[in-house]
Amino acid sequence: MRLVRTRDLLAEAVKALGLRGIDSFAHQWFWDGHEHVDPLKEANAQATRLARHTTTLAHEYARQGKDWETELRQRAKEVALMKELGLPSPQTPRPDKEYNDDGADEQSQAA
Secondary structure: OOOOOHHHHHHHHHHHHOOOOHHHOOOOOOOOOOOOOOHHHHHHHHHHHHHOOOOOHHHHHHHOOOOHHHHHHHHHHHHHHHHHOOOOOOOOOOOOOOEOOOOOEHHHHHO
């Protein structure tokens, strides 16, 4: 008994239907994300990572199982509608603590 790979079956179907080769189809996978035990802590950590440029929007949205471009386009529509309706503009999230260039916590230095 011969084991047939799914990719081989799909390639045969593409060929039989006269479609372009399977490698010419662009695709991207987004798996379901997982909720953090403490959403506030995770939100602060995410804001810190973004502020420090140690992550990207693409990576952060992918962690939630979302496409970053789709989410940004949706957010732009929402912000434009808020502006049109005269609602206050959303604030950019900031991490709980501010750090200076040497990585020291500025809040504890001020004390």
